[in-house]
Amino acid sequence: MNAQQQIITWLTRGTFQRAELERLFVAFGGYGGAALRDDGEIHIYGSIQCACADEMASDHELSQFVEFIRKQRQSTCMDVFDAIEQRRAIKKFDPNHPVSDAQVMELFRLTLLSPTAFNMQNWRLLWLRDPALRQEMAKAFHGKGQAVDAPLLVLILADLAAWKKSPERYWMNAVEEARTRIVRNMDQYYRNHEQRQRDEAMRSGGLAAQTLMLAAKGMGLDSCPMIGFDFDMAAQLIRLPADHCIVMAVAVGKRLEAAPPRGGQLFLKTVVITDRFNE
Numbered sequence: 001m002n003a004q005q006q007i008i009t010w011l012t013r014g015t016f017q018r019a020e021l022e023r024l025f026v027a028f029g030g031y032g033g034a035a036l037r038d039d040g041e042i043h044i045y046g047s048i049q050c051a052c053a054d055e056m057a058s059d060h061e062l063s064q065f066v067e068f069i070r071k072q073r074q075s076t077c078m079d080v081f082d083a084i085e086q087r088r089a090i091k092k093f094d095p096n097h098p099v100s101d102a103q104v105m106e107l108f109r110l111t112l113l114s115p116t117a118f119n120m121q122n123w124r125l126l127w128l129r130d131p132a133l134r135q136e137m138a139k140a141f142h143g144k145g146q147a148v149d150a151p152l153l154v155l156i157l158a159d160l161a162a163w164k165k166s167p168e169r170y171w172m173n174a175v176e177e178a179r180t181r182i183v184r185n186m187d188q189y190y191r192n193h194e195q196r197q198r199d200e201a202m203r204s205g206g207l208a209a210q211t212l213m214l215a216a217k218g219m220g221l222d223s224c225p226m227i228g229f230d231f232d233m234a235a236q237l238i239r240l241p242a243d244h245c246i247v248m249a250v251a252v253g254k255r256l257e258a259a260p261p262r263g264g265q266l267f268l269k270t271v272v273i274t275d276r277f278n279e
């Protein structure tokens with residue numbers, strides 16, 4: 001059994017002892033996630049796509065990574081209600097508080113669990129990593145502080161044509177009959193319906209952005225969703241393919257200043273319609 005097969009076996013099994021965890025992360029090259037379970041065992045999550053990494057991490061790096069996951073899960077894991085209430089659009093980030101690559105990978109892994117219609121997974125996450133590109137991108141963001149200072153800036157994109165790009169892969173674990181049916185339905189729903197394709201991009205991208213922001217909050221980080229930038233310039237800088245679109249940007253980091261009081265919340269009775277509108 002090669003390393004990749006071994007990892008897939010582990011992933012299917014789902015529960016690991018510490019020694020297995022360490023071997024897993026050697027093979028992952030550091031990508032993946034883990035949670036301490038009540039019974040003291042470590043539960044691993046990971047993306048099989050990452051399983052081909054063949055670089056060996058040192059013992060020191062591994063133990064640091066294991067420690068990071070432990071601490072993160074133990075000390076900053078936040079109740080989902082608290083995360084929803086405490087997430088705010090933050091305008092000032094601490095440029096000296098980095099977000100590690102392991103944290104970014106964990107954020108992305110969680111974001112990929114967001115729901116999409118037909119399980120199409122049409123979101124794409126563009127990690128603006130290159131400092132020179134970040135500087136260029138700052139112009140597209142008109143030098144706005146949160147986009148410049150945030151250690152992590154992600155463009156949430158969507159592939160408008162995901163519905164027709166080998167759609168069987170979205171249901172590879174389903175039985176063939178179901179897979180064929182869903183793929184046919186997906187084709188019927190989106191083919192020749194450009195508005196639907198774009199709606200789906202925005203729906204999926206919005207859900208992904210919210211998952212990313214809540215996951216960041218859960219990890220003790222803050223965020224700001226943004227559309228206040230030059231989409232055309234950003235698209236050019238990242239060489240956005242013609243069949244993709246930009247949904248929004250999300251800046252992530254540790255806040256330097258708390259958000260001001262909420263701008264003004266609508267009343268439940270304004271927002272919630274029971275059954276139907278009045279005649």
Ligand SMILES: Cc1cc2nc3c(=O)[nH]c(=O)nc-3n(C[C@H](O)[C@H](O)[C@H](O)COP(=O)(O)O)c2cc1C
Nearest residue numbers: 087088089090091224225226227228229248259263
């Ligand atoms: C799609 C979207 C785009 C936004 N764009 C910007 C932006 O460009 N700049 C900004 O400062 N805030 C932006 N915001 C933040 C909103 O102003 C903020 O979410 C709203 O006022 C509610 O505040 P809260 O997020 O702190 O609860 C955006 C929010 C969303 C959801």
